[in-house]
Each structure stands twice: as C-alpha cells, then as structure tokens.
Amino acid sequence: DSGVTQTPKHLITATGQRVTLRCSPRSGDLSVYWYQQSLDQGLQFLIQYYNGEERAKGNILERFSAQQFPDLHSELNLSSLELGDSALYFCASSVGAGKNEQFFGPGTRLTVL
C-alpha cells in the first residue's frame, strides 16, 4: 500500500459525459501527478500540482482539467468523453516537486461506451 488513494476504482460511462476522478496523496506529500495509461499510447504524464498550484503540464487535452485543493487532495475532471478516453488513470504523490520518488495510487479504470 503506497498510501495514495484513488476513487472510484472503476467507472463506466457513456460518450459525451463528464466524470471526476479523485486522489488523496500520502500524508505530508505536497505534489500530486496525474497519468493516463491507454493500450495504444502507454503511460503518459498529464499534469502536476504542487501545494495547490499547477507546476507542470504534459499531454493533457483541453477537455480535461485538474485542481488541487487546500487539503492537498486533487481531482481530475474529464468532459465530453470519447471512446478513446478509456484508460487507466493513475495519481501519484511525492514530498516535493522535481527530483523526488513518486508513490502511485491504485488507479481508476475508466470505460467509455
């Protein structure tokens, strides 16, 4: 158990819908990262927050957005869902930003029908 929690574990929804994925980092960690793992593209970095502020952005679509709240938990919002958004979404956390070991949550499996 990494200490990072993600909810829900599984999510099935339809195209065009909007969903919210939630992540709680390890106690004391200030950074939260979001990753997408799809069959055709592998693992990709989406976005990083550090202590409430966006710190780094990767291949995140405009239909996706994230935020980190004052209690340091984070949410990833996915809207206007498409079939291709079906993937495993991982959250990870680390103590600081940059060169720190990252601890991964169990992931949320999103299926868009």
Place this chain on the structure above:
Amino acid sequence: KNEVEQSPQNLTAQEGEFITINCSYSVGISALHWLQQHPGGGIVSLFMLSSGKKKHGRLIATINIQEKHSSLHITASHPRDSAVYICAALVTDKLIFGTGTRLQVFP
C-alpha cells in the same frame, strides 16, 4: 523514435536466472525511475537514481549518465517477479515513460 527506449519488450526466464532489462534515453534528465506494474495494474516505484548504482534486495539498478543508459537487474529471479517493468526519465518535472518490458518467470 521514442525519447525513452526499453529492451527487450518481452522476456521469459526460468526461476533462478539473472535478468537484465535495459533503458536508453535521448534527452537530458535529472533522474531515472524504475517502476513495476503487476498484472492487476498497480504501479510500484522500485528505484529513483541519478548516478551510480542502487540495490534493494535482489534488485539492482545502474545508470550511466554519459552513455544515457540504465539497467535493471534481478538476481535469482522468482515467479513472483513476473510483471511489467517500466523505466521513466524525469525531464524538468515531467516523467517520460518507456514502453515497458513484460517479464515472465517460470518455476
């Protein structure tokens, strides 16, 4: 060409064998991560290194910054080591992932 390349893509071994997985990268990095992903999907961080060598139990990771190459070694492999091993380069706060090496260890 991917910025992070792993080889081999698939690896089969008999229990007890010495395993080596290679990772090459073409970008400047501040660190390199080795991750393990089990069949259920969970990801575990094995190592983060920026120079030299690290050892944890039967796992050893090395990195050569000049050659832009890292290796993950598993000594005395065991069926429970069966998983996908992923290297990831840390490039200015972003992790760039290799495509993974699927390892199967048979008794």
